[in-house]
Amino acid sequence: MTKDKRIKNITSTVLSNFWGKLERIDFDFKFKSGKWKRIAHEAYGKSDGVAILLYNAESKKVLLSKQFRIPVYISGVSDGVSIEVCGGAIDDGESPETSVIREVKEELGYNVSNLKAVSTVFLSPGIVRERVHLFTGNYTDSDRIDNGGGLETENEEIEVLEVTFTKAMEMIDLGEIIDARTIMLLQHIKINELID
Ligand SMILES: Nc1nc2c(ncn2[C@@H]2O[C@H](COP(=O)(O)OP(=O)(O)O[C@H]3O[C@H](CO)[C@@H](O)[C@H](O)[C@@H]3O)[C@@H](O)[C@H]2O)c(=O)[nH]1
Numbered sequence: 001m002t003k004d005k006r007i008k009n010i011t012s013t014v015l016s017n018f019w020g021k022l023e024r025i026d027f028d029f030k031f032k033s034g035k036w037k038r039i040a041h042e043a044y045g046k047s048d049g050v051a052i053l054l055y056n057a058e059s060k061k062v063l064l065s066k067q068f069r070i071p072v073y074i075s076g077v078s079d080g081v082s083i084e085v086c087g088g089a090i091d092d093g094e095s096p097e098t099s100v101i102r103e104v105k106e107e108l109g110y111n112v113s114n115l116k117a118v119s120t121v122f123l124s125p126g127i128v129r130e131r132v133h134l135f136t137g138n139y140t141d142s143d144r145i146d147n148g149g150g151l152e153t154e155n156e157e158i159e160v161l162e163v164t165f166t167k168a169m170e171m172i173d174l175g176e177i178i179d180a181r182t183i184m185l186l187q188h189i190k191i192n193e194l195i196d
């Protein structure tokens with residue numbers, strides 16, 4: 001943590017430590033007026049995360065995953081099925097690169113080549129402590145190892161979707177893709193003309 005003269009007396013109370021850790025952070029904050037105030041704020045997180053958009057510049061297709069997401073379901077916006085780039089939480093001792101290669105094998109059943117770091121982002125900085133490392137990578141049919149699908153032992157049931165880049169962009173407009181990481185990475189491909 002960087003030292004900031006506007007903040008002091010930080011304490012953390014763990015409210016839940018089930019999968020990720022939900023903490024209540026109490027801290028003294030100095031406003032621009034010079035007034036100090038004690039503030040309580042919740043923050044949630046596990047490890048940092050990774051996400052990758054795999055694309056094939058020859059066939060102009062991308063590889064996505066489709067799975068049931070309980071937070072989406074209980075928000076009531078859809079049936080809870082979410083179409084996303086491949087990704088997940090970084091395991092202990094892993095680098096973002098090692099983690100993303102593992103996730104691609106587990107969830108999509110592919111080897112990845114030409115791994116490129118795009119940026120590292122907070123998806124919900126007021127609530128979630130996690131940073132997500134975003135990548136792009138290339139694949140061809142010969143990189144396919146198996147059906148992917150995720151780990152049953154971790155309650156994952158993932159369907160692999162291979163769609164044209166044009167179709168994926170349409171899915172954003174139709175509200176069929178609503179995951180921020182996926183939208184950012186598809187737009188990255190578009191802006192940088194990685195698929196023409
Ligand atoms: N979220 C969550 N996952 C849990 C929980 N308990 C067990 N899990 C299991 O932990 C695994 C997480 O799978 P990953 O592939 O590592 O993560 P993800 O669910 O695809 O991605 C989510 O987490 C990433 C890392 O925090 C995030 O980067 C991403 O945005 C997304 O929220 C899944 O098998 C999930 O069932 C829980 O209480 N909450």
Ligand SMILES: [Mg+2]
Nearest residue numbers: 086087088107
């Ligand atoms: Mg995942």
